[in-house]
Amino acid sequence: MHRVTLVVLGLLMAVLSVSQARSARADAIALLTSISGKVEITKSQTRSKRLAAIGDRLFENDILQTRKNATASLLFTDGTIVKIFSNTRLSLTLKAKSEAMGSRQIGSLSKGILKGVKDIFSGETKKETLTAVPGIRKKIEEELGGVRVLYPRNSAILTTEPAFRWQTISQQGAFTVSLTLKGMGGSLWSIRADTTGVPYPTGKPQLKRGTTYFLRVENEKKHDSYDEIFFRIMDGQEVAEVKRYAAEMEDLRTTNPDDVTPLFLLANYYSQKGLHHVALSTLEALEKHPSAERFVLEQKMGLFFKMGMWKKWEEANQKLNAMK
Numbered sequence: 001m002h003r004v005t006l007v008v009l010g011l012l013m014a015v016l017s018v019s020q021a022r023s024a025r026a027d028a029i030a031l032l033t034s035i036s037g038k039v040e041i042t043k044s045q046t047r048s049k050r051l052a053a054i055g056d057r058l059f060e061n062d063i064l065q066t067r068k069n070a071t072a073s074l075l076f077t078d079g080t081i082v083k084i085f086s087n088t089r090l091s092l093t094l095k096a097k098s099e100a101m102g103s104r105q106i107g108s109l110s111k112g113i114l115k116g117v118k119d120i121f122s123g124e125t126k127k128e129t130l131t132a133v134p135g136i137r138k139k140i141e142e143e144l145g146g147v148r149v150l151y152p153r154n155s156a157i158l159t160t161e162p163a164f165r166w167q168t169i170s171q172q173g174a175f176t177v178s179l180t181l182k183g184m185g186g187s188l189w190s191i192r193a194d195t196t197g198v199p200y201p202t203g204k205p206q207l208k209r210g211t212t213y214f215l216r217v218e219n220e221k222k223h224d225s226y227d228e229i230f231f232r233i234m235d236g237q238e239v240a241e242v243k244r245y246a247a248e249m250e251d252l253r254t255t256n257p258d259d260v261t262p263l264f265l266l267a268n269y270y271s272q273k274g275l276h277h278v279a280l281s282t283l284e285a286l287e288k289h290p291s292a293e294r295f296v297l298e299q300k301m302g303l304f305f306k307m308g309m310w311k312k313w314e315e316a317n318q319k320l321n322a323m324k
Contacts, residue, residue, distance in 0.1 A: 149166045156275050165196065249266050
């Protein structure tokens, strides 16, 4: 087997001083976003070796080893994506990254694709128990017993004519669906529905971009059974930016279909933009890769909490705790 000399790869981050780098609380400097074949990680603090998983966070002096016919991709905090080819042993330090870029075993797929990606390098999402989150059990019981708006739910959206979906324990009876402009009393319009979902009503004025609305769905036979959420329609400039970024990620995926790094970038980007529904859909695509399960659960928990999807939050939290 061809043996590759130890390659040293580093990233000097402006956000980390030397003293911070030496601290036990130093941030991760890279995220493992794609794996093919056998890839191992040796943690610098424990010197223990294990198989790598998508979503692993790498810290200073950690060692990444790709075996025969294996590859990996790393996403760094400045947005640079680096592909690691087979039979490579990589030690991450805070030395200049340029020292390694000339190696045949390492190639940069892209640079500066996304600024402000640091959020996805933080430590694991805190695994709260149900007793540690005041009122969450009550919220779950209320969710299971009444009307629950599913879409759009406490999120930014792209379209000005959204369809509305909700769920309820009882499928009997009808529902009153009303829309209100944020900060104004009275509904803009109100309709009656016999199902748990309706397209945007024909004849109603198109919603305005850059505007926040409140949606209320109420069971006509049980007036105390209702749900009210908000959603914001992105303005034209925001929509153009989102489409441009999504196209950029699609180009990356076309270049290398086996590399799921663009899915990490997209999920993080959509979450930062408040497009929670789209972020969840992107994470579901990433979920098809078994080794990404922990990362996906951590990200979903944060989104479910923001959206008030308490039952789903509970289910993700239980799965994450079972993985300890």
